Amino acid sequence: MPDEEPVAAPISAATAGGADGDAEPAAAPAPPRRRRWLRLVRRLALLAAAGVLAVLLLIKGSVIWVRSGADGHLFTEQTVPAAPVALVLGAQVYADGTPSPFLEARLDLARRLLETGKVKVLLVSGDNMHHEYDEPTAMRAWLMAHGVPERKIVRDYAGFDTYDSCARAKRVFGVTQVTVVTQSYHIARAVMLCRHIGLEAAGVGDDSVSRFKGPWRSNARREYPACVKVVYDVASGRDPVYLGQHETGVEDALREG
Structure with a gap:
């Protein structure tokens, strides 16, 4: 009986190889725990990206x-329309009572x-939330030292932030028309807040x-x-931190001339 032709053994993934005959081992599937972890990481990454966006x-x-709320109401020192009151927003005062350069620039403007x-x-x-820190008094002292009569200066001790300063100007001091004075990076937010609160407001920003x-x-x-905080302040219509009773300082100063 003639010899039978040998039957070639089937080539398995374990024995298949390249031209040199060496086999490439098949990749083992990821363990179930690792797959769950990878899915969790991907989901967290997508949630983080969505949150950042x-x-x-x-x-x-x-x-x-x-x-957009301040558009058309920002001016230069030369072009700003006349108003009865300038609202000068506070900034850092040093321990010796000296205004910081940013506050000094606002005061000089x-x-x-x-x-x-x-x-x-x-x-x-x-x-002026704390006795030892008093921005309005330091502001008045600087102005008086630079020739401004005391009767022309009114202090608001509770301007704890821009919203409070604007709200108190209207609700406590009875101001209806105002020119806001601060730095130019801040002026749009301040004017927009004042106008939303109901003041006829324009603004002049300092760049010096x-x-x-x-x-x-x-x-x-x-x-x-x-600006995000402004959205909350406006949407909530919150009261200033301290509202208090009506004060006649601005009215008195305008009457005295």
Whole structure:
């Protein structure tokens, strides 16, 4: 009986190889626990990406809304229309009572507006939550040292933030028309808030301290989350931290002339 032709054995994945005959081992499937972990990581990554996108959209929308609310109401020192009151927003005061360069620039701008007849009274609004820290008194002292009569200056001790300063100008001091004075990166938010609260408001922003590049950039960046806070303040219609009774300081100063 003739010899039978040998039957070739089937080639398995374990024995299949390249031209040299070496086999490539098959990849083992991932254990179930590892697959679940990978799915969880992917889901968390997608949720994180969605959260970041939502925050960015909220910030961008808030900034656009704030700027649109101030559009057409921002001026230079020379072109701002006359108003009875300048609302000068507070900023850092050093331990010795000296205004920081940013606050000093605001005060000097307000002083010039008073001198040129653009405004008649300066309402200086700042933080005096603690006895040892008093922005409005430091602001008044600087103005008086630079030739502004005391009768032209009214202090608001409870301007703890921009919203409170604007709300108190209207609800406590009875102001109806105002020129807001602050730095230019802040002016749109301040004017928009004042106008939303019901003040006829225009704004003049100071750029002179942009020479302090680091603090200027840092403060400008803070405006983005601050615009989100504006959305909350406006939507909630909250009262200022301290409202108090009506004060006649601005009325008295305007009457005295």
